[in-house]
Amino acid sequence: MSDLILEELFIKRSQQKKKTSPLNYKERLFVLTQEKIAYYDFDAEKRVRRLTSVLDICPKSPDSCDILVRCNKDLLQKYHPCAWMDGMWLCCHQEVKQAMGCRENPGPNVLLQAPEPQGPSVGMTVTAEYNYLPMTTQDLELKKDEEYTILEMSDPNWWRARDKYGNEGYIPSNYVVEAENGLERFDWFCKNTNRSQAEKLLRTENKDGGFLVRDSSRPGKYTVSLLSKSGGDTGASCRHYNICTTPQGHFYLAEKHYFSTIPELIVYHQHNAAGMVSRLKYIVTTRMRPPSTVGLGYGVWEIDPRHLTFIKDLGTGQFGVVKYGKWQGKHDVAIKMIKEGSMSEDDFIEEAKIMMKLHHENLVQLYGVCTTQRPIYIVTEFLSNGCLLTYLREGLKQHPTMVQLLEMCKDVSEGMAYLESKQYIHRDLAARNCLVDSNGTVKVTDFGLSRYVLDDEYTSSVGAKFPVRWSPPEVLLYCKFSSKSDVWAYGVLLWEVYTLGKLPYERLNNQEIVDKVSSGRRLYRPQLASEKVYAVMTSCWHEKADERPTFEELVLTVQDLKSTFGF
Secondary structure: OOOEEEEEEEEEEOOOOOOOOOOOEEEEEEEEEOOEEEEEEEEOOOOEEEEEEEEEOOOOOHHHHHHHHHOOOOOOOEEOOOOEEOOEEOOOOOOOOOOOOOEEOOOOOHHHOOOOOOOOOOOOEEEEOOOEOOOOOOEOOEOOOOEEEEEEOOOOOEEEEEOOOOOEEEEEHHHEEEOOOOOOOOOOEEOOOOHHHHHHHHHHHOOOOEEEEEEOOOOOOEEEEEEEOOOOHHHOEEEEEEOEEOOOOOEEOOOOOOEOOHHHHHHHHOOOOOOOOOOOOEEOOOOOOOOOOOOOOOOOOEOOHHHEEEEEEEEEOOOEEEEEEEEOOOEEEEEEEEOOOOEOHHHHHHHHHHHOOOOOOOEOOEEEEEOOOOOOEEEEOOOOOOEHHHHHHHHOOOOOOHHHHHHHHHHHHHHHHHHHHOOOOOOOOOHHHEEEOOOOOEEEOOOOHHHHEOOHHHHOOOOOOOOHHHOOHHHHHHOOOOHHHHHHHHHHHHHHHHOOOOOOOOOOOHHHHHHHHHOOOOOOOOOOOOHHHHHHHHHOOOOOHHHOOOHHHHHHHHHHHHHOOOO
């Protein structure tokens, strides 16, 4: 084979054609040429090769081929070398089929070296996904769908850019995408929207033929979600169609109707049902709700209290009253009014500058602080559905689906995985310290604030205010906090989710909890939790901290559990 670039055996994860089958990893013979990459079922003894898959490559460049192989983001770092039998993996004796592998994939292996995507760079043209009105004199106005040139990217959250008229200023980086690249520029593409959120959006619009395109549970794939009223108003149903690809890289929803790009596919099906329950008649979008920015303008962390309008009380927390309000009369914010003597204020103010730079879709964004008067204010993103604990107890008006509950768990795990990657410890993770937005997305809040509490009862494990019910043995006995103590608390939070907000160890007082947990007692399995879900909880409650999973591993585990529902 004259154009052969690479021929080697690699470990490949199975395609999971049956949702009930376990994850499977087998050796495959991969053959890479300038034109294509193919892999084969391979028997070394019989020297038998059976072609399993082919992917054409263009352009015909060895460098491009190498990049394609290395950018496979579906591959995991661990696999199970032995079979699943009698309810466990024979290699590691784990009793959950979807459990992460126990053996590191061998190296060196170019298939496991997945670099981060390049993304926009200085000098590149980007397109605005949302309108943005300047909040400071240093900011630049964005108009949806217009193009801008990036001039500086020293701050990952605020880029300096120039518009087509020559005006320059700072723009929120999460409001723009690389021009003519990806689906983000189309209103029908709802990035980071899951199945239950998609159905909620479609039913809220309640229009026959309403549709959106979202990320599939399979990385790199997409799904069309469609509402049909073929049975009348009472018979409205949501259908989900995976966008498939041919070996040649063409896209299709219905066989015999192939397209070079997804936008071309959508345009065709806006006029033709072609095998679907309805044609795509009405675009349903999340674009009217732009994401939160890091701060209220570039370089803003000290907020003038005169620019805040207080509208209503949201509740009372550890540090004082929390109110819903507006910044400059138009931006929704939540305002924590810190009662004097409850917090080590000077230490917190220094920390706030660091906390503001933490930005993730599953963290409540800190916008800034007001420190020029007393009491000081903490100004954050406002989430309309309030506290997760209250939402679990009162907001789920109908019996929740397993997908809804798993989605909440996934949201929290992803926010905590981000904190873990930044070496940031929450110290007080619980359902009461998570909030829910209008889409049902859960976000973690108040991360790190417990360090600044001045209440002796709260900081002592003897006092009733200490989060004993969410604390592992090393915290109860030695006040030793780490990301692994957050993992223990995450397991308790899962228990809260699956009991719809019950109090952990509800019949025990604090001292009894310390005694029981230290001697090995754990929370019981909630009625709504399957054995697999409960296994995730108990994995978080290992007595030895280093035996607990990381949040990165928990994200993968919850994602695998979701896949069992075809999601």
